[in-house]
Amino acid sequence: MIFRTSVSALALCLLAACSQGSDIASPGPSNPGTPPGGGGGGGDGGGGSTAECPTGFTEGDAVGGLTTCNLSGTYLADLTLPYVAGVAYAIDGRVDIGVDLGASGTATSGTAATLTVEPGVTVFGRSGADYIVVNRGSEIDADGTASNPIIFTSANDLVRRAANPDDFGGDNIGEWGGLVILGRAPINRCRNAAAPGTVDCDNVIEGVSNPDAIYGGADATDSSGTLRYVSLRFSGFAIGNGNELNGISLGGVGSGTTIDYVQVHNSSDDGIEFFGGTVNAKHLVLTGNDDDSLDTDNGLASNIQYVVVKQRDLSGDNMVEASGVPSVTPASNAKVSNFTFIGNATGNAFRLNTGTVGTYVNGVVNNLSECFRWEESAGNGTAGYQAGVDPAFASVLFDCAAGLSTDGSDAAAASAAVAADANNTTTAGNTLAASYFPGPNEAAVTPFNTASLGSFFEPTTYIGAFGPAESETQNWASGWTFGLFPDPSCPEGTADSGISIDDQTVCRISGTILDDVRLTRGNYYEVVGRLNVGVDVGADGNDAGGDPASLTIEAGVTVFGGSGLDYIVVNRGSQIFANGTKENPVVMTSEADVTGNQVNEAEAIGEWGGLVILGRAPINRCRNAATPATVNCDNVVEGVSNPDAVYGGVTADDNSGSLRYMVLKHSGFALAPGNELNGISLAGVGSGTTVDYVQVHNSSDDGIEFFGGTVNGKHLVLTGNDDDSLDTDNGYDGSLQYVIVKQRSLGGDNMVEASSVAGVTPASNAKVSNFTFIGNNSGNALRLNTGTIGTYVNGVVSNLSECFRWEDSAGNGVAGYQAGVDPSFASVLFDCAAGLSTDGSDAAAATAAVAADANNSTGTANTLTSTFVNGPAETAVTPYDVTGLSGDLEPVDYIGAVKDTTDTWWQGWSCGLEASDPC
Numbered sequence: 001m002i003f004r005t006s007v008s009a010l011a012l013c014l015l016a017a018c019s020q021g022s023d024i025a026s027p028g029p030s031n032p033g034t035p036p037g038g039g040g041g042g043g044d045g046g047g048g049s050t051a052e053c054p055t056g057f058t059e060g061d062a063v064g065g066l067t068t069c070n071l072s073g074t075y076l077a078d079l080t081l082p083y084v085a086g087v088a089y090a091i092d093g094r095v096d097i098g099v100d101l102g103a104s105g106t107a108t109s110g111t112a113a114t115l116t117v118e119p120g121v122t123v124f125g126r127s128g129a130d131y132i133v134v135n136r137g138s139e140i141d142a143d144g145t146a147s148n149p150i151i152f153t154s155a156n157d158l159v160r161r162a163a164n165p166d167d168f169g170g171d172n173i174g175e176w177g178g179l180v181i182l183g184r185a186p187i188n189r190c191r192n193a194a195a196p197g198t199v200d201c202d203n204v205i206e207g208v209s210n211p212d213a214i215y216g217g218a219d220a221t222d223s224s225g226t227l228r229y230v231s232l233r234f235s236g237f238a239i240g241n242g243n244e245l246n247g248i249s250l251g252g253v254g255s256g257t258t259i260d261y262v263q264v265h266n267s268s269d270d271g272i273e274f275f276g277g278t279v280n281a282k283h284l285v286l287t288g289n290d291d292d293s294l295d296t297d298n299g300l301a302s303n304i305q306y307v308v309v310k311q312r313d314l315s316g317d318n319m320v321e322a323s324g325v326p327s328v329t330p331a332s333n334a335k336v337s338n339f340t341f342i343g344n345a346t347g348n349a350f351r352l353n354t355g356t357v358g359t360y361v362n363g364v365v366n367n368l369s370e371c372f373r374w375e376e377s378a379g380n381g382t383a384g385y386q387a388g389v390d391p392a393f394a395s396v397l398f399d400c401a402a403g404l405s406t407d408g409s410d411a412a413a414a415s416a417a418v419a420a421d422a423n424n425t426t427t428a429g430n431t432l433a434a435s436y437f438p439g440p441n442e443a444a445v446t447p448f449n450t451a452s453l454g455s456f457f458e459p460t461t462y463i464g465a466f467g468p469a470e471s472e473t474q475n476w477a478s479g480w481t482f483g484l485f486p487d488p489s490c491p492e493g494t495a496d497s498g499i500s501i502d503d504q505t506v507c508r509i510s511g512t513i514l515d516d517v518r519l520t521r522g523n524y525y526e527v528v529g530r531l532n533v534g535v536d537v538g539a540d541g542n543d544a545g546g547d548p549a550s551l552t553i554e555a556g557v558t559v560f561g562g563s564g565l566d567y568i569v570v571n572r573g574s575q576i577f578a579n580g581t582k583e584n585p586v587v588m589t590s591e592a593d594v595t596g597n598q599v600n601e602a603e604a605i606g607e608w609g610g611l612v613i614l615g616r617a618p619i620n621r622c623r624n625a626a627t628p629a630t631v632n633c634d635n636v637v638e639g640v641s642n643p644d645a646v647y648g649g650v651t652a653d654d655n656s657g658s659l660r661y662m663v664l665k666h667s668g669f670a671l672a673p674g675n676e677l678n679g680i681s682l683a684g685v686g687s688g689t690t691v692d693y694v695q696v697h698n699s700s701d702d703g704i705e706f707f708g709g710t711v712n713g714k715h716l717v718l719t720g721n722d723d724d725s726l727d728t729d730n731g732y733d734g735s736l737q738y739v740i741v742k743q744r745s746l747g748g749d750n751m752v753e754a755s756s757v758a759g760v761t762p763a764s765n766a767k768v769s770n771f772t773f774i775g776n777n778s779g780n781a782l783r784l785n786t787g788t789i790g791t792y793v794n795g796v797v798s799n800l801s802e803c804f805r806w807e808d809s810a811g812n813g814v815a816g817y818q819a820g821v822d823p824s825f826a827s828v829l830f831d832c833a834a835g836l837s838t839d840g841s842d843a844a845a846a847t848a849a850v851a852a853d854a855n856n857s858t859g860t861a862n863t864l865t866s867t868f869v870n871g872p873a874e875t876a877v878t879p880y881d882v883t884g885l886s887g888d889l890e891p892v893d894y895i896g897a898v899k900d901t902t903d904t905w906w907q908g909w910s911c912g913l914e915a916s917d918p919c
Contacts, residue, residue, distance in 0.1 A: 051086030060090050063124065064158035071095050071123070071132075080116040081123065083148075088122040088158060091130040091176065094208070101137030103184050103199045103217030114225065116141040120148035124176065126155045128237025131177025131245055133213050134224060136184050136252075144229030146261070149480035152179060152232040168483035169234055171312060173290050174268030178235035178245040180208060183224045184217030185254035187276025188299030188328045196299060196328045202252070203298070205275065207237065207245035215251030220278045222254025229261045231482050236268025236290070246270040247289065253279040255302075263481045264289060266312070270321075274300040274334070280456050281305075285481050288312040292351070293341075296358070297323035299330045303456040307339040308436060308465045308477065310484070317347035318373070319365075322391070324355030326381055333357040337450050337457055340436050340465040343367030348406060349398075352378040352391050361448035362463040363396040364438075366430045371400040374409040374417075385416035394421040395448040395463050397441060399430040423448065431579040433554035434472050434485070434521040438464050439579045440555070440660045468583040471556065472522055488522030497526065501594055513574075518552040521584075524594065525559045527566045527608070530640070534574030539616055539631045539649035541573055548573040550657065556584035560608065562591040564669025567609025567677055569645050570656060572616050572684070580661030582693070585909040589665040598666075601918065603746060605722050606700030610667035610677040612637060615656045616649030617686035619708030620731030620760045628731065628760045634684070635730070637707060639669065639677035647684035652710045654686025661693045661909050665919055668700025668722070676701040679721065683707035687734065687888075695910045696721060697919050698744070702753075706732040706766070712888045713737075717910045719919070720744040724783070725773075728766045728790070729755035735888040739771040740868050740897045740906060742913065749779040750805070751797075754823070756787030758813055764788040767886045768795070772868045772897040775799030780838060781830075784810040784823050793880040794895040795828040796870070798862045803832040806841040817848035826853040827880040827895050829873065831862040855880065868913070869903075870896045 049067050053059045057069035071081075072092035076099065081089050101110030115134065117123065125131065134140045144150035154175030160167040182205060186197040194200035202216035227248075238244040247264030248271070255278040263285035264271040271286035276298035284307045286293040293309040293316065296302070309319045319341045324332030332355060341349050341363065349365045352358075354377040365371055376383045379390030390413060398404065398418065404426060405414040418424045423446045431439025442464055450457035462468055466475050472485050490496040490507035493515065497506040501524050509517070510528035512535065519525050537546030551570065553559060561567060568588075570576045580586035590607030591597075598604045614637060618629035626632035634648035659680075670676040679696030680703070682689075687710040695717035696703035703718035708730035716739045718725040725741040725748070741751045751773045756764035764787060773781050773795070781797045784790075786809035797803055808815045811822030822845060830836065830850065836858055837846040850856045855878045863871030874896050882889040898906065911919035 049086030051084055053087060054082050054084060063088065063090070063155045064162035066158060074099065075113050075115065076111045078114045078116070081118060081121050083118040083120040088124055091123060091125040091132060093129055095132045097132065097134045097140060098138030100135045100214055103202050105137050105184060110137055112137045114139045114141055117150050119144045119150065122151045122153065124153050124155050124158055126176065128174055128177050128245065131237065132179050133208060134181045135213065136182050136215065139223065139225030140181060140227070141225045142228070142230050143226045144480070146229055146479045149229040149231050152230065154234040157234050169266055171315065172234055173266045174236040175234040177237045178247050178249065178267065179232060180205060180213060180245070180249045180251070181224045181253055182213055182215040182251045183253035183257065183277055184219040184222040185252045185277040185279070186218055186220060186299060186330055187216040187252050188325045188330055189276065196325065197330050205249055205251040206243050207239060207249060209239055215275060217252060219254055221256045223256030224253050226258040227262050228258060229480050231263040231265065231480060233265040233482055244269040246273045248272045249275065250277060250279055251275040253277040255280055261480065263287065265482050270295040274302060276300055278302060283476055284308070285477055285484055287484060290315055292318045292321040294319065295321045296334045297332055299324060300332050300334050301330050302334050303454060304334060304336045305338050305457050306465050306476065307336060308484070309339070309341045310435070311342065311344045313344045316343070316345040318351040319343055319347065319349050321351045321353065322356035322358050323353040326355040326377060328355070331355060331357050335359045335453050337361045337453065338460055338463070338465055339363040341365045341367065342435060343369060345369070348373040349400060354378065355381070356391065357389065358391045359453065360391070360396060361394040361450065361453070362460060364430055364432065364442055364464040365396065365398045365400060366432060367400045368402070369400065370402045370404065370406045371398045372405040372409055372414040374405055374414045376410045378410070383410055383413065385413040385420065387420060391417060392420065393417055393424055395423040395445055397428060397430060397445055397463060398424065398426045433556055433584065437466050437470060437555065438462055438468050438581060440581055443468060443581050468581055488520065490523060491518055491520050493517035494519070494525065513549045513551060514547050516550045516552070519554060519557050519559065521554045521556045525557065526591070527559060527561045527568060529565060531568045533568065533570040533576060536571045536646055537573030539634050541616065546573055550575040550577065552577040553579065553586045555579055555581045555586065558587040558589065558594060560589050560591050560594050562608065564606055564609050564677065567669065568611050569640055570613045571645065572614050572647060572649070575655065575657035576613060577657045578659045578662045580909065582661055582908045585661040585663050587663050593666055603744065604666045605698045605747070606668040607666040609669045610679050610681070610699065611664060612640060612645060612677070612681040612683070613656050613685055614645055614647040614683050615685035615689065615709055616651040616654040617684045617709040617711070618650055618652060618731060618762060619648040619684050620762055621708065621757050628757070629762055637681055637683040638675050639671060639681065641671055647707060649684060651686055653688045655688030656685050658690035659694050660690060663695045663697065663909065663911060665697040678702040678705045680704045681707065682709060682711055685709040685711040687711055693909060695719065697912055702727040706734065708732050710734050715905055716740070717906055717913065719912045720747065722747040724750045724753040726751065727753045728788070729764055731756060731762045732764050732766055733762050735767040735886040737769045737889050738897050738905065739768065740913070741771070742774045742867065743776045743779070745776045748775070748777050750783040751775055751779065751781050753783045753785065754788035754790050755785035758787045758809060760787070764790065766790045767889065768792045769882050769885070769889050770892055770895065770897050771795040772864070773797045773799065774867060775801060777801070780805040781832060786810065787813065788823065789821065790823045791885060792823070792828060793826040793882060793885065794892060796862055796864065796874055796896040797828065797830045797832060798864060799832045800834070801832065802834045802836065802838045803830045804837040804841055804846040806837055806846045808842045810842070810845070815842055815845065817845040817852065819852060823849060824852065825849055825856055827855040827877055829860055829862060829877055829895065830856065830858045831860070869898045870894065870900055
């Protein structure tokens with residue numbers, strides 16, 4: 001093996017004393033840089049930098065090697081915290097910006113001031129008594145950038161990171177106070193007898209006393225300034241039980257305020273709590289907070305889009321807590337779109353309390369506990385779900401390990417709220433890659449049209465906080481957040497090889513997997529030798545030595561092998577989940593491919609083994625004297641030995657997992673002539689298995705071979721394979737739809753080879769619809785061997801050789817064509833340069849089979865464009881109605897795999913079908 005050892009981008013950055021920005025290309029983006037001025041020093045007074053405080057500031061004790069400049073008391077005039085390398089600003093006690101101007105902005109005792117914090121500035125506190133209050137009528141202008149965020153944090157954090165820039169603080173919380181911003185927008189919880197939402201309705205903010213800090217009023221468009229590219233860490237302080245400082249408290253803050261790209265990390269209370277108001281927010285990251293991550297109450301009427309919540313392990317309460325005052329106006333009614341919630345503690349995703357409404361759309365919830373704690377008093381306070389006055393959900397994937405709602409919840413309301421939108425789901429588990437990024441289950445959810453919620457919301461074509469084109473290194477949260485994307489490490493069940501490719505660690509996986517293993521995005525994975533997933537559980541699933549396991553491969557992961565001896569076997573009872581997406585397919589390929597060492601990429605075959613999946617569905621070729629399709633009928637799969645790998649059984653709907661948006665390249669290995677590894681071998685695989693959007697490219701043997709079983713497949717791309725592209729035998733009885741076959745000019749035998757065992761049941765009887773076969777060499781389009789039946793409809797065949805090699809023994813084994821027991825064809829355009837059938841074929845059977853359907857043709861030249869896209873001749877063919885053929889086939893109104901130029905199911909994930917996208 002030839003690899004180049006790389007030094008991580010993070011290490012290079014530290015050596016060069018550069019800052020962490022969004023342009024850094026590393027396996028783990030978003031790590032914080034060193035504190036301003038670099039590292040050095042120990043704790044307080046531990047040797048400051050040579051930097052000096054700006055004019056007007058008093059220097060304090062050094063912290064973490066930084067010069068500190070003190071902030072204290074009440075500021076009655078505008079204050080700017082300029083960025084100076086090596087300087088951090090220390091909060092000393094309660095710092096007030098301005099003096100409360102009252103709900104109307106005219107209080108005679110009030111004074112307005114603005115705190116301006118320049119990009120790159122660090123502000124810190126030493127204890128919970130150190131915090132900032134921006135009073136009504138005053139503003140904070142903390143407007144950072146992605147490459148120079150503004151940091152509010154603790155002295156302890158600065159000390160930790162001076163010693164180790166990669167120290168994300170673990171479970172440390174409550175190391176300073178936090179940020180409180182107070183405005184004059186409407187609220188619905190008044191401290192007196194005022195009418196909610198009026199100028200006279202105000203209240204005292206939690207967590208602040210001596211004197212109290214007041215919020216609320218009637219100015220919905222009030223501005224309290226800007227928070228943009230701000231990361232606030234390790235905050236929180238309790239005055240008393242239930243009276244605590246959050247990370248950020250927004251009391252009555254108005255819509256004139258900008259909140260965008262804001263993180264709160266490891267608060268001892270809530271991440272962000274909205275106490276009423278109308279402020280909108282985008283791009284929120286709430287990580288490791290100890291109580292609720294997002295708390296909305298007291299009449300909040302805000303729009304919020306793009307929210308990531310990630311709890312610490314075993315810590316954190318609810319990810320959203322929503323509350324209000326019963327039967328008052330304005331109700332608490334936040335609208336939240338595009339959220340990804342990762343719950344690792346005992347709290348709920350949503351705690352919906354008295355008087356809250358709210359609309360939550362385009363979300364992904366992955367929680368260890370229940371999704372809802374739904375109080376009967378939520379919404380309009382009437383038990384059960386009433387649309388329009390109770391919390392609403394649309395296009396949300398709920399994956400909660402403990403169920404939908406807690407004991408004591410209004411379970412009927414929760415269930416009905418989820419059922420009210422057809423695009424909500426509670427049955428599809430999340431397939432998030434690298435914790436946050438959409439996989440196939442997320443991509444399958446139809447997104448809610450956010451335009452109906454108002455102009456604030458950006459239109460999106462996806463659910464969750466991140467889009468399908470975003471990755472760990474390129475996304476809206478990279479470069480400025482803290483600890484969100486730790487450097488990838490080799491997951492359990494794999495081993496760090498100590499080498500890297502393109503700055504990604506190579507993790508090795510080998511032997512037999514006995515526990516579930518997940519290959520997470522951000523690494524390469526090298527298969528070493530034969531990799532067994534589980535131990536065969538037998539045809540009935542009860543083999544005493546059996547041990548099932550699963551292998552999950554996240555979207556965007558590349559797995560490779562170094563030689564034909566490196567391959568994957570998924571044994572009976574075990575599963576593989578290769579869960580790619582259109583934008584981030586799973587790739588299985590060779591070492592030579594990933595390292596760029598192929599001599600001739602276009603002709604590269606047999607550079608690693610391949611993928612073998614074994615199931616318990618019926619087969620008709622037994623290795624003993626058993627009756628076909630019985631529990632005793634099993635067989636040994638080709639290409640695997642020492643020990644043999646066995647398949648077959650009677651579980652027609654057996655589930656071996658899923659292959660979705662997966663590309664497998666340059667595979668194949670011969671144990672002996674006729675005993676070879678294919679690209680993908682599916683042996684006795686059942687219909688509970690998903691095979692959709694799968695490509696096999698340049699296998700040295702078959703592309704995909706089905707050894708019996710009942711598995712169905714859709715959207716198959718088989719390119720450049722050296723033997724048969726699609727091989728069905730041993731009693732295969734499934735349906736295949738949308739199949740593109742394109743042979744190499746220098747390789748390939750038949751595009752379809754169909755075989756079976758003579759005179760047994762079940763016969764091989766594939767149903768294939770919507771195929772386009774492009775043959776570029778001497779092989780046939782279809783080789784129909786002993787005992788195979790099969791129905792092939794809605795196809796286009798363009799071949800340089802003959803269309804058929806039709807054995808006398810095909811079908812019922814009687815020469816000539818007998819409808820119903822021989823292979824049949826309907827609505828197929830055959831364009832074969834060498835004629836209909838080979839010498840030695842059952843020519844009469846081939847001719848009669850084609851003539852049996854008036855919509856077949858052999859005299860019309862294909863008019864395919866871009867190699868495989870239908871032209872006028874294909875469009876003119878009357879399609880076959882597949883409704884009665886198989887319930888697993890989708891109704892279509894065209895022949896061929898690709899209807900026209902607008903039909904692009906193959907684009908974006910497959911390779912080699914366009915000159916601009918080589919494999």
